Amino acid sequence: MPYVVKVTRCKYPWFINVGSWIFKKFGIKLNRYIIDGVPLKPAIPIFEIECYKNDILRKIINELSKLISLATIVNFIKKCLNVKVFTYYSSIPDEIEDSLKALITGGLDGIIPDLEVNYEKLKDYGNIINICRSEVDKLCYLVTNLISLNELLAKFKQVYGVIVKSSYRLSKNILIDLKLKMYDSIGDHEFLIECCHLDITKSYIKNLQNLVNGVVISSFSNVVTLEIYESKMPNINRCINCQIDFVTHNQIKKCPYCGNKLTNLAKSGSEYKEYSPKEMKFICMEFMKEFKEDKLRIEFR
Ligand SMILES: [Zn+2]
Numbered sequence: 001m002p003y004v005v006k007v008t009r010c011k012y013p014w015f016i017n018v019g020s021w022i023f024k025k026f027g028i029k030l031n032r033y034i035i036d037g038v039p040l041k042p043a044i045p046i047f048e049i050e051c052y053k054n055d056i057l058r059k060i061i062n063e064l065s066k067l068i069s070l071a072t073i074v075n076f077i078k079k080c081l082n083v084k085v086f087t088y089y090s091s092i093p094d095e096i097e098d099s100l101k102a103l104i105t106g107g108l109d110g111i112i113p114d115l116e117v118n119y120e121k122l123k124d125y126g127n128i129i130n131i132c133r134s135e136v137d138k139l140c141y142l143v144t145n146l147i148s149l150n151e152l153l154a155k156f157k158q159v160y161g162v163i164v165k166s167s168y169r170l171s172k173n174i175l176i177d178l179k180l181k182m183y184d185s186i187g188d189h190e191f192l193i194e195c196c197h198l199d200i201t202k203s204y205i206k207n208l209q210n211l212v213n214g215v216v217i218s219s220f221s222n223v224v225t226l227e228i229y230e231s232k233m234p235n236i237n238r239c240i241n242c243q244i245d246f247v248t249h250n251q252i253k254k255c256p257y258c259g260n261k262l263t264n265l266a267k268s269g270s271e272y273k274e275y276s277p278k279e280m281k282f283i284c285m286e287f288m289k290e291f292k293e294d295k296l297r298i299e300f301r
Contacts, residue, residue, distance in 0.1 A: 001230040002031055003057065005047040007040070007068065011223035012202070013293045014039045016071035016284060017046050018102045019064045021274050026056050030269040032233040037105050037275075037284035038265060039075070039291045041298055042224075044245060048233035048269075061226045063098075069223045070099055071106030071284075073200055077215050078107040079288065080205045084192070084214035086129055086163075088114045089122075091218055100125040105280040112143070112163075112216065125277055131163075132156050141192070149178065153185035161190025163216050169199055175211045190214065197221040237262035240290045248301035 007015055017038045023030045032048040034040070047064075051057060070093070074085050089111050092099050100111075100122070110127040113119055119128045132140040135155050142159040144152045146166055153162070162182050164170075170178070170193065179191050192214035195204075200217070208215065237246045239255035239262055246252055246262065255262055275283070 002048050002050050002232060003228050004045045004231040004233050005049065005060070005064065006045045006227050006229075007042045007224050008227045009225040010042045010072065012072060012076045014041055014072075014075075014291070014296070015068055015224055016040075016075045016106050017068065018071040018105045018280070019067035019098075020047070020272070021101070022060070022063050022067070022098065023047070023049060024274075026051075026060065028056065028060075030272055032266050032269055033272065034236065034265050035267060035275075035283060036280045037071075037282075038287050039284070039293075039296075041245070041296055043298060044236060044247065045231075045233045045266075048231075057228050061228060065222050065224055065226050066093060067098060067102040068226075070102040070220055072223055073197070073217065073220060074103055074106035074108050075284065075288070077195075077200065077205060077217075079293070080202070081209060081212070081215065083212060084109045084190075085217065086110045086112050086192070086214060087217045088112045089117065089119075090115050091220065093220060096122075097125065101277045101280065104277040105284050107281060107284065109214075112141075114143075130160075132159055141190075146178075149181065150185075153182060157186055159186060159189060161192060161213065162186075163192040163194060163214075165194045165218075169204055172207055172211070175208070179211065192216055194218050233266060236265040238265055239263075243292050243295040243297065245296070245298045246301055247298055250301065252301070 017034045018036045020033050029050040034046045077085050104126050110129040112129045130140040132142045138158045139160045141161045141163050142156050143163045190213040193212050194216045196219045234247050234249050239260050241258045241260040
């Protein structure tokens with residue numbers, strides 16, 4: 001009997017499926033899979049694999065929880081605020097290339113080079129954001145904490161935007177005050193705020209609506225729980241019209257409610273194709289256009 005991987009719980013109302021490429025790394029046969037970038041509700045099976053080594057199953061759970069969490073956190077902010085999402089190079093968990101693929105799939109817009117490393121080889125994985133290092137730098141983001149904000153705004157007049165670091169959550173009033181300070185000093189520029197994993201809750205992120213032009217994520221945590229069990233993966237078909245995922249071991253091609261042609265989400269491993277991070281981001285964006293988080297439900301048949 002093969003094994004099925006399923007996300008049982010998620011901190012947010014949906015998660016982004018990602019990480020199909022790791023099975024090859026572990027030398028595991030992928031029988032069926034949902035393509036990277038698809039937004040799903042918990043309790044949907046996502047991969048069917050052939051594997052009989054418990055230690056490898058443990059590694060898969062660890063690796064997939066991390067990658068799905070990375071894509072989901074970025075996607076959650078994107079969907080709630082529709083703004084730019086960046087992260088620091090130093091905040092990206094190992095293995096860096098796998099993590100970047102997941103982050104970009106979720107919608108990450110750029111990496112802030114806070115450490116001196118060779119960014120040349122990371123260019124395929126995402127945009128490197130220019131940050132101000134000296135007062136003559138133009139069209140760069142000024143990264144500042146609350147204490148240095150006034151002093152740095154007076155010095156750096158030609159910035160493209162301001163990224164405010166803070167060690168605590170900022171209230172709406174403080175955010176308005178900071179934005180006004182920036183406006184008085186350098187005029188209307190992009191205003192971004194740093195958030196750590198503890199800040200990324202529905203209420204705090206909604207608090208930033210219409211106030212920030214972007215969010216910089218400074219740390220990540222796991223936001224999903226995974227389960228692996230012996231089973232066969234059912235067919236999973238989505239009706240975009242009714243926002244229902246039909247999970248069944250039978251064949252179903254049309255929606256029983258509206259007659260719409262269903263989108264098959266569970267692909268055969270024999271047709272597996274690895275996509276580039278940009279392609280996965282595109283797939284995710286296309287699915288997100290149709291995705292209604294409050295409406296989507298799962299129907300087991
Ligand atoms: Zn339908």
